[in-house]
Amino acid sequence: MAKSIPEVIKKVMPAVVSIAISKSVAALEKEVPPELLPLLPQEGGHLNIPEEMIDAHGMVKIGGGSGFIFSEDGIVITNKHVISEKDASYTVITNDDKKYEAKILARDPVDDVAILKIEAKGLPTVKLGNSTQIELGETVLAIGNALGLFKNTVSSGIISGLSRSIKAAPDPESPAQELRGLIQTDAAINPGNSGGPLVNLEGEAIGINTAIVFGAQNLGFTIPIDYAKRDLADIQKFGRIRRPLLGVRYVMLNDSLSKKMSLPIVKGAVVLGHYPYAPAIVPGSPADRAGIKEKDVIMECNGKEINDNYTIQDVLEEKNVGDIVNMKLMRGTEKVNAKVTLIERL
Secondary structure (H helix, E strand, C coil), rough: CCCHHHHHHHEEEEEEEEEEEEEEEEHHHCCCCCCCHHHHHHEEEEEEHHHHHCCCCEEEEEEEEEEHHHCCCCCEEECCHHHCCCCCCEEEECCCCCCEEEEEEECCCCCCEEEECCCCCCCCCCCECCCCCCCCCCCCEEEEEEECCCEEEEEEEEEEEEEEEEEEEHHHHCCCCEEEEEECCCCCCCCCCCCEEEEECCCCEEEEEECCCCCCCCCCCCCCEEHHHHHHHHHHHHCCCCCEEECCEEECCCCCHHHHCCCCCCCEEEEEEEEECEECCCCCHHHHHHHHHCCCEEEECCCEEEEECHHHHCCCCCCCCEEEEEEEEEEEEEEEEEEEEEEECC
């Protein structure tokens, strides 16, 4: 039975956490270009950091995000991009202001999901819902640490769209990549909300708040909770997240590219690379072993047409390590079949 919004907040809020990101002064100094270091305030040969930014352990807070507790013994779900800083330490701050050092159990190599562990018992938890059963117009709440400043911020809205695709960088040093299958909501999501839960009126997490579009209003995106459920199952079974690798780089075919390549089709995924650093076929990968070649067009996978609405990435989201994918390819003007056995992505 659906609950009122205040009831949902009281149920979920105790399990929503803030995540503080900290670095040592020495680590920060290594990141400053040598030519800029003399221009920054210094004292005693080191950067002069304001005291309010330094904790009791001499670490400097450089950012923050949100997360939520999945299990009573301290499993925490958040975004991969929240914990992407190199040489950083992460502290989980629970709703009752207790602080715990966080251990990173796993980062999903594809989706914006990460799993943390804190040493605690008897913690409040958020029940995970089913992101395949949500409906357009359904009322939802986004909860988190807005702007890294305003703890326990709640915003309400509806599910505005399903299966959305956007381009975003999973961490500061990575190029933008396409995030697919996202839930769109008009519930306000702000920097710092990342990693917090999007919950329904049953108090179940149906998504992980992950992205906003700057310059737009009421336009936020969340990772479907089923992605996190899959990752949690992998960790429990294998001790790590296992995602399948095909081993191709591709662009989606369109009219313009089809004419340029003199192809008889206008739909599919064209196997193309960016030399010398990003070859079309990863050497030794399943695609390589199956004989897939650059400029092949992948038309079908297991009988389903590959197009803008169903890409190779979507195929891999549905598959596990060891699964077989039967492909229909166009090589020039010839149709070719390929049988690919997926391996674990490392």
